[in-house]
Amino acid sequence: MTLQIVAGTANPALAGSAAGVLGIEPATTVVERFPDGELRPVVDGLRGADVYLIQPTSPPVNEHVMELLLLVDACRRAGAERITAVIPYFGYARQDRRGRAGQAIGVRVVANALASAGTWRLIVVDPHTSALEAICAVQVEMLTAVPFLARQLGTGPLGEQAWEGTVVVAPDLGAVKLAEHYGRLLSRPVAVIRKTRLSGTSVIAEELVGDVRDRPVIVVDDMISTGGTIAAAAEAVLDHGAAPEIVVVATHGLFVEPAMERLGRTTIQQVLVTDTVEQLTAPEMPHSVCSVAPLLADAIGRLHRDESLDDLLART
Numbered sequence: 001m002t003l004q005i006v007a008g009t010a011n012p013a014l015a016g017s018a019a020g021v022l023g024i025e026p027a028t029t030v031v032e033r034f035p036d037g038e039l040r041p042v043v044d045g046l047r048g049a050d051v052y053l054i055q056p057t058s059p060p061v062n063e064h065v066m067e068l069l070l071l072v073d074a075c076r077r078a079g080a081e082r083i084t085a086v087i088p089y090f091g092y093a094r095q096d097r098r099g100r101a102g103q104a105i106g107v108r109v110v111a112n113a114l115a116s117a118g119t120w121r122l123i124v125v126d127p128h129t130s131a132l133e134a135i136c137a138v139q140v141e142m143l144t145a146v147p148f149l150a151r152q153l154g155t156g157p158l159g160e161q162a163w164e165g166t167v168v169v170a171p172d173l174g175a176v177k178l179a180e181h182y183g184r185l186l187s188r189p190v191a192v193i194r195k196t197r198l199s200g201t202s203v204i205a206e207e208l209v210g211d212v213r214d215r216p217v218i219v220v221d222d223m224i225s226t227g228g229t230i231a232a233a234a235e236a237v238l239d240h241g242a243a244p245e246i247v248v249v250a251t252h253g254l255f256v257e258p259a260m261e262r263l264g265r266t267t268i269q270q271v272l273v274t275d276t277v278e279q280l281t282a283p284e285m286p287h288s289v290c291s292v293a294p295l296l297a298d299a300i301g302r303l304h305r306d307e308s309l310d311d312l313l314a315r316t
Contacts, residue, residue, distance in 0.1 A: 001050040001081050003304045006043055008055030008071055010064045011278040014088065015054035017293035022301055027051075031067060039063075041071045047079030052123075052300045057091035057110075058277040059256060065091060065110060069117045076118035084303065085114055086123045088276035088292060089223075089252045093128040096135065111136040123299055125276050125292055126178075126222050126251040126314060143299055144314035145251045145274050145292050146178070150185040152272060152290045153218070153249065167191050167212050167242075169219045171233035182220050182249070191217070193236050195229065213241035223252035224273065227259035234266040245269050252276050253289075 005026045007015030019026045032040040053075060055068045068085060075083050095106030107129065114122065115137040122140045124132065133140040168188050170179035172195045183190040191210025219233045234246050244267040253273030263271070272288045273279070279289050299312055 001048060001304075003300070004046055004049040004051045004080075005300075006046075006051055006053040006071065006075060008053065008064070008067055010056045010058055010067070011054070011088070011275070013278065014056075014275050014291070014293055014296070017291060018054060018086075018296040018300065021294055021297035029071075031071075039067050039070055041067065041074045043071070043074045043078050045078075046075055048081050049079075050304050051075050051080040051083045052086050052304075053083060054086040054088070054296070056089040056276055056278075057087055058089050058252075059254060061091035065113075069113055072114065072117040072119050082120040083118055084121045084123060084300075085119045086296060086300070088125045088274075088296065089254075090124045090127050090132065093124075093132060096129040096131050107132065108135050111138075114138070121303075123296070123303075125274075125295070128222055130314075141299065141303070141309055142314040143292075143295055143309070143312050144181075145276070145290070145295060146181050146314075147185060148290050148292065148295060149249050149251070149272060149274065150182055152288065153186070153247070166216045166218055167210065169193065169210075169212065169217045169233060169237060171195065171219055171221055171229045175221050178222060179220050182218065186218075188218075191237075193233050195232060208236055208240050212237050214243055216243045216245040216247070218247045218249060221248075221250045223254060224248070224250045224259060224263075224271070225254045225256050227255075227262040230268075231262045231266055234268055238267065248272070253279060 005019040006029055007026045009031050028044045030042045053071055057064045092106035092110045119138055121138055125143045125145055166188050168179050168183045168190045170176045170192045176192055179190045191212050194207040217237050230248055246268045247270045248268055249272045251274050254277055270286045274290050274292045276292055302309055
């Protein structure tokens with residue numbers, strides 16, 4: 001089977017970069033949009049191919065999910081031998097359980113729809129739920145960008161010397177394993193904040209376990225959406241005597257309003273994210289982007305050659 005990369009419209013630059021690392025050109029893809037909002041993707045030259053369709057389901061999530069489903073069907077009807085959906089940011093992954101009766105489990109619905117459309121396998125990067133593999137009816141490869149981000153921390157404006165005395169902070173209990181991963185890579189201790197979510201955009205930090213007094217901190221999370229969790233964490237560490245030099249690291253930088261305004265009111269010195277979500281505008285603060293194109297290209301190349309991904313996978 002020949003290797004083919006198909007790019008959706010959610011992040012064509014990332015798809016193009018990954019294809020470039022692999023030394024190929026993305027397949028010809030056109031996504032027509034009708035006046036009423038309907039999408040009609042058309043792809044060419046995929047008969048018998050091993051297709052990797054790169055489309056993060058970033059905001060607007062619903063449109064990008066629908067485009068992904070239609071692209072999978074288009075690839076199938078173009079004669080692709082097998083179709084792997086590469087979803088660097090998997091929207092709806094936060095909806096992995098019911099908070100009360102009558103709620104939908106969104107991640108299960110999207111996963112089932114992808115399988116029904118003809119997806120053979122999924123590749124995701126640092127998904128919000130580690131249960132994704134168990135939820136999906138198809139094979140899931142969960143990659144991690146954490147080693148890439150940890151390495152870039154040492155080459156950014158703060159440099160490796162900033163790790164001296166630094167504490168890695170998990171902004172909530174759900175990020176503890178992530179913080180421990182960063183802590184191992186950076187050889188730094190870990191502190192944990194316990195938060196309570198008041199709404200989809202508002203949280204409060206109630207307790208901090210660990211010593212951050214007079215020490216710079218690195219707050220780590222899988223994503224920055226509205227910035228509520230990160231802003232609450234920044235306030236909490238300052239309340240516990242941390243140094244004002246706060247660095248934030250997250251795989252997925254959604255920056256949904258009012259994230260920029262909210263984070264701009266904190267003492268955060270630097271934000272580091274990846275390009276799993278297309279970064280169209282520079283946030284109103286120091287901001288660095290670490291590309292996951294080499295990670296995706298490495299995984300795609302290995303899967304195409306039926307090689308192991310063991311050292312690229314997220315550990316849960």
